[in-house]
Amino acid sequence: MNIKPLLLASLIIPATAMAEFENASYSYLGVGQETLEYSESTNDFGGLKFKTKYKGSNLVQKSGGYTAVGEKYGFFLSTSSTLLANEEREKWRFPSIGVVQEDDMTVKRTAIDILGVFHLQNGHFFNLGSRYNSVSFSRFNFSSTDRTNELNAAIFARADHSDAELTKQLNDLIAKAQAANVCITNSSKQCIGTKQADGSYNVSLEDFKEAKKFNPEATSGVVFEDMASWSLLAGWGYDSYFIRKEIGMRYQFAFRVGTAIYESVLNTKNNKSLTRSFGGDWDLHALAGVGYQFRPEFGVMATLEYNMIHREEIRDGNVFLPVNDLKALSPQITANWAF
Structure with missing residues (x-):
């Protein structure tokens, strides 16, 4: 039908x-x-x-x-x-x-x-x-917080954050910074390292590691x-x-x-x-x-x-x-x- x-x-x-x-x-x-x-x-x-x-x-x-x-x-x-x-x-x-x-x-x-x-x-x-x-x-x-340091310890325990790997990264950045006549900066766009008499910055491995740490207070x-x-x-x-x-x-x-x-x-x-x-x-x-x-x-x-x-x-x-x-x-x- x-x-x-x-x-x-x-x-x-x-x-x-x-x-x-x-x-x-x-x-x-x-x-x-x-x-x-x-x-x-x-x-x-x-x-x-x-x-x-x-x-x-x-x-x-x-x-x-x-x-x-x-x-x-x-x-x-x-x-x-x-x-x-x-x-x-x-x-x-x-x-x-x-x-x-x-x-x-x-x-x-x-x-x-x-x-x-x-x-x-x-x-x-x-x-x-x-x-x-x-x-x-x-x-x-x-x-x-009281757990922030634990996060940084976990990050730096990774193979791509070993001292050898970070040293290689730092050397590459230094070469590029010198060629461009600029400084290496942290997440807050501030130059890292110790400023020299000629205006350049001497960046150590410890300076580089400090800059790579997760640091909430660095955000202003x-x-x-x-x-x-x-x-x-x-x-x-x-x-x-x-x-x-x-x-x-x-x-x-x-x-x-x-x-x-x-x-x-x-x-x-x-x-x-x-x-x-x-x-x-x-x-x-x-x-x-x-x-x-x-x-x-x-x-x-x-x-x-x-x-x-x-x-x-x-x-x-x-x-x-x-x-x-x-x-x-x-x-x-x-x-x-x-x-």
């Missing part, structure tokens, strides 16, 4: 929902408190694994709107951003050693979504579009880092507003996944930016909300929103950003209007 398409649609989508559906535009503005978790990890920091851990909370806003196009189509244009970032302590942990560094850290993020919509005319819809993500960090007040001032990316997103959503605008309860749900198509990273400690296209990274977004329509043109929603950004290591020579994950959970209150 052949079932006609119209009959099949009536079995899937209730007739009342089809009849009540209205593709209507609206705008919204909201504020909330966001809990952020950020981590970086690598399997090769001096041949050892490490992972950083940060958790803090920020005041955030989100705003935007939906614009209807025809009977079944439309698009969302929305933004969310940090209004006030709080300082929290970040810890750098090596599984085989423990926490070797701590610092104060703030994290700010901005997201802009442009999403096309195709309605199923029963409150459900599909999304396809893009997201711009910007995450900014500031790190300062770096300090060692504030280290800033900016990560930006464009991602393609696809997903599903539901909003009861499209099928019932009368006074009463309103419900929203959304789930989207995406992949980054372009990334850019800049750190003030480095003299170059890092870029990559189609790195295989991914984004995830989920939302659930319940609210009340006080009038067909005005309502208030309470939403719980979750965002996760995963980025693989990006590297150019000795400059790199480790594997990193950002998780953000945000309860928010939004006002919706359609005047």
Whole structure:
């Protein structure tokens, strides 16, 4: 037996929902408190694994709107951003050693979504579009722990950090520095060794080893880092507003996944930016909300929103950003209007 398409649609989508559906535009503005978790990890920091851990909370806003196009189509244009970032302590942990560094850290993020919509005319819809993500960090007040010396001992116990290997590296650096008439510098861009009467520097093996030690206090001032990316997103959503605008309860749900198509990273400690296209990274977004329509043109929603950004290591020579994950959970209150 052949079932006609119209009959099949009536079995899937209730007739009342089809009849009540209205593709209507609206705008919204909201504020909330966001809990952020950020981590970086690598399997090769001096041949050892490490992972950083940060958790803090920020005041955030989100705003935007939906614009209807025809009977079944439309698009969302929305933004969310940090209004006030709080300082929290970040810890750098090596599984085989423990926490070797701590610092104060703030994290700010901005997201802009442009999403096309195709309605199923029963409150459900599909999304396809893009997201711009910007995450900014500031790190300062770096300090060692009682495990920092253990990390240095583990690094210098490696074959590529033996006295013989380091002496070879130092001799190569001295030759290059003399040819360029410059000094050998440490991670803080300061000349190492003993300054001579002619202005040159005499660098001993001990000077070189001291410069290569992991020394958190050597980082002065504030280290800033900016990560930006464009991602393609696809997903599903539901909003009861499209099928019932009368006074009463309103419900929203959304789930989207995406992949980054372009990334850019800049750190003030480095003299170059890092870029990559189609790195295989991914984004995830989920939302659930319940609210009340006080009038067909005005309502208030309470939403719980979750965002996760995963980025693989990006590297150019000795400059790199480790594997990193950002998780953000945000309860928010939004006002919706359609005047």
